[in-house]
Amino acid sequence: MAVGALSFSAMSALAKVAGRSVPLFEIVLARSAVMAVLAGAVLWRQGHSFRGSAPVLLALRGILGFGALSCFFYAVVNLPLADATVLHFMNPVFTALAAAVVLDEHLGARETLLVVGSMLGVVVVARPSFLFGEADALDPVAVGIALTGAFLAAAAYVTVRRLRGEEPLLIVFWFAALSTLFSLPLVVRNPVLPTLSTFLVLIGVGLTTHVGQVLITYGFRLERAGRASSVGYLQIVFAAGWGWLLFDEVPDLWTGVGAAVIVGCTMVLMRLHPVR
Numbered sequence: 577m578a579v580g581a582l583s584f585s586a587m588s589a590l591a592k593v594a595g596r597s598v599p600l601f602e603i604v605l606a607r608s609a610v611m612a613v614l615a616g617a618v619l620w621r622q623g624h625s626f627r628g629s630a631p632v633l634l635a636l637r638g639i640l641g642f643g644a645l646s647c648f649f650y651a652v653v654n655l656p657l658a659d660a661t662v663l664h665f666m667n668p669v670f671t672a673l674a675a676a677v678v679l680d681e682h683l684g685a686r687e688t689l690l691v692v693g694s695m696l697g698v699v700v701v702a703r704p705s706f707l708f709g710e711a712d713a714l715d716p717v718a719v720g721i722a723l724t725g726a727f728l729a730a731a732a733y734v735t736v737r738r739l740r741g742e743e744p745l746l747i748v749f750w751f752a753a754l755s756t757l758f759s760l761p762l763v764v765r766n767p768v769l770p771t772l773s774t775f776l777v778l779i780g781v782g783l784t785t786h787v788g789q790v791l792i793t794y795g796f797r798l799e800r801a802g803r804a805s806s807v808g809y810l811q812i813v814f815a816a817g818w819g820w821l822l823f824d825e826v827p828d829l830w831t832g833v834g835a836a837v838i839v840g841c842t843m844v845l846m847r848l849h850p851v852r
Contacts, residue, residue: 577795577807583788585814588652588661589822590781595653597774601762603649603781604642604755610782611752611789615745628746633739637747638754640732645755647725654718657819658827661812662701662835663722668842669694670730690845697837698723700830736796744793751789809839 587607594603619626628634651660669691702719732751739747770778795807812835819825827835 577792578810580788580791580795581808581811582814583784583791584808585661585811585818587781587784587788588648588657588811588815589818590777590784591649592652592657592823594770594774594777594781595649598768598770598778599763599766600646600649600653601759602768602770603778604646605759605763606778607645607781607785608642608752608755608759610779611786612749612756614782614786615749615752615790619743619745619749624743624746626746626749628742628750630739630742633735634742634747634750635754637732637735637739638750638752639758640728640735641751642755642758644725644728644732646759647721647728651718651722651725654715655722656714656825656827656831657823658812658816658825658835659701659714659831660718660722661815662831662838663698663719664726664729665809665812665838665842666694666698666723667726667730667733669838669845670727671733672845674730674734687845690841693841694838694845697834697841699834700837701834703830733796736793740797744790744797747793748786748789809843812839 591603591607594606616626648660648664651663654660655663672687673691698719702714702716704716736747792808816827819827
């Protein structure tokens with residue numbers, strides 16, 4: 577999970593670089609196509625079936641993943657990298673909420689208070705203008721899309737827990753293949769030919785994602801979703817580092833306070849309410 581977090585943070589940084597010159601869905605397509613080819617090649621070589629034992633759940637995971645990925649890349653391109661990553665890591669809170677509905681797990685008063693605390697952390701990170709002033713506010717549309725992506729990612733993670741009997745690479749392949757299928761027509765409508773350097777960056781997005789996705793999938797297969805998600809918070813630290821090194825983005829006090837509130841509340845929530 578830790579190495580997967582590092583890989584995903586590198587993917588986010590590369591996607592932000594690519595987003596300066598190519599549209600959103602070209603980044604999604606490049607990332608997904610590379611993953612589909614790599615995962616498909618390994619599955620074919622190992623003689624695994626591409627259908628799996630639960631194709632409906634595999635398709636659902638792929639659809640949810642495509643939506644989450646598109647929202648996340650939009651947030652990465654339009655928000656500071658650290659802020660986009662912090663908002664994305666509301667997904668463990670949404671995972672607990674989704675588990676309460678899908679897995680019929682009870683949320684008590686303490687868990688509810690922690691969810692509310694995490695939402696307050698989001699307010700601190702987003703810094704809405706009616707509370708913090710126009711100068712400090714993040715783009716509210718980008719914040720909303722980032723939170724939508726976090727919710728879709730949570731739903732996808734709960735689906736992965738339902739797919740524990742499947743080969744992890746098969747789950748990755750379906751996710752990547754469906755994301756490629758859905759993004760391709762959107763790219764064809766308004767294609768932008770990338771330069772050689774941007775093309776290499778896009779390939780890097782796909783490669784780092786493949787490594788991260790495989791490791792994260794194995795992590796969720798081996799460990800409870802809440803505890804596995806907690807390790808992923810390292811991605812916030814890595815993202816802040818990439819933002820400082822590559823984009824001159826220095827997280828301010830509000831980002832630090834909001835991140836601390838979100839991480840603290842969700843880590844306690846995952847201990848009280850593990851997703852089994």
